[in-house]
Amino acid sequence: MELFFPERVFFEPVSLNYPLGQKLFHFFESKNVEIIKAPIQKVLNSIPGETENQKYSHAKKTLVITIKKALNLDICKPSADYRFSLVTNxxxxxxxxxxxxxxxxxxxxxxxVNIEDIFNTIIKYIYKNNNNITSFEVASSGDPLAVEHFTGSLAKTIEFFGKLENGRLRVSTKFNNVDSLLNIEHNGHTRFRFSINSKYVIDTFEHNTANFYERIEAAVKVLNAGYPLGFIIAPIMVYDNWKEQYKELFEKLAQKLNLGNIKDSKDAVTFELIQHRFTTVAKNVINKRFPNNRLDMDESKRAQKWGMYGRYKYIYPPEISNEIKEYISMLIKNYFPDSIIEYYT
Ligand code: SF4
Structure with missing residues (x-):
């Protein structure tokens, strides 16, 4: 897919005190892009657009270069012990x-841009965990690979974890620009997971991301580069023909991945399974931004589950949820007998 390029870039003045902030400033200065130096509070008012949807569309093409102020890390179960961010959104x-x-x-x-502060925080959290092996999710608030061609931050982070005896990094992505990460010293401490889905879900609901084949091609590259590999099947949706389409997904994945031809796969491939869920907040926003969306968000057909941030989320009722779990697990065992299913939620 074509690499992302922004319409405008905001620099919070403090970001220019850091090497990455300066690097990004010099880079964008030489490009045909609007540059605005302003505190973060001014960003929303400066994004063009008459309606909320126009503003949303321009915001998706707006970069804000800033520093991470809150350096305390949240727990990130079930995918990792903690999570941190190099980017948001x-x-x-x-x-x-x-x-x-x-x-x-x-x-x-x-x-x-203050990635050294972020690295120091990670070291503190491993220490707090009595120096036991501690895992960190880097993509729970956004996809760092989507802007890696500007920042190089994910490569630095992978190398940082490569040197940590007891730190493990978990990356998840729907993007495919992995080439700059293939020849760096990862030491097997980073697990790369590609988020994939059935044809209907990808074609209907996922826009401006790498397509299925591009993600698989990237997965083969990272596996050949010796990274532990995984797939996140999310969000799993139930619709007419869902069983046939998810079967087709694993059939194609096994065929394209062709694990027998992989040079250097030391670790078992992992799968994480996440059923579709939504919150009332999300439903309202989605219906405004995508008025013709075909997402199934009928609360009366769902069960409630208490989630993080003090909100209920709507998940499938137990009988459908169990059917999803059993069916997808069966497909994985058939097509990837040596793999590990890490969790279903
Ligand atoms: S789900 Fe899509 S829009 Fe959201 S972070 Fe992932 S790739 Fe980006």
Whole structure:
């Protein structure tokens, strides 16, 4: 896919005190892009657009270069012990995106330039965990690969974790620009997971992301580069023909991945399974931004589950949820007998 390029870039003045802030400033200064130096509070008012939807569309093409101020890390179960961010948001435009709940009113993409502070925090959290192996998710608030061609921050982070005896990094992505990450010293400490889905879900709801084949091609590259590999099947949706389409997904994945031909796969491939869910906040935002969306968000057909941030989320009722779990697990065992299913939620 074509690499993302922004319409405008905001620099918070403090970001220019950091090497990455300066690097980004010099880079964008030489390009045909609007540059604005302003505090972050001014960003929303400066994004063009008459209607909320026009503003949303321009915000998705707006970068804000800033620093991460709050350096305390949240727990990130079930995917990792903790999570941290190099970026917030992403230029993708998936209708069901989990960020509609937490980031809907500031959908611009923030890039954090104080990565040494972030690294120091990670060391503190491993220490706090009695120096036991501690895992960190880097993509729970956005997709760092989507802007890696500007920042190089993910490569630095992978190398940083490569040197940590007890730190493990978990990356998840719907993008495919992995080439700059293939020849760096990762030491097997980073697990790369590609988020994939059935043809209907990708074609109908995922926009401005790498397509299925591009993601698989990228997955083969990272596997050949010796990274532990995984797939996140999310959000799993139930619709007419869902069983046939998810079977087709694993059939194609096994065929394209062709694990027998992989040079250097030391670790089992992992799968994480996440059923479709939504919050009331997300539903309202999605219906405004994508008025003709075909997402199934009928609360009366769902069960409630208490979620993070003090909100209920709507998940499938137990009988459908169990059917999803059993069916997808069966497909994975058939097509990837040596793989590990890490969780279903
Ligand atoms: S790629 Fe991920 S973070 Fe980006 S819009 Fe899609 S679901 Fe959201």
């Amino acid at each position: 992403c230029p993708g435009n998936c209708e069901y995106c989990y960020l509609h709940t937490t980031q809907s009113f500031k959908p611009y993409i923030k890039i954090y």
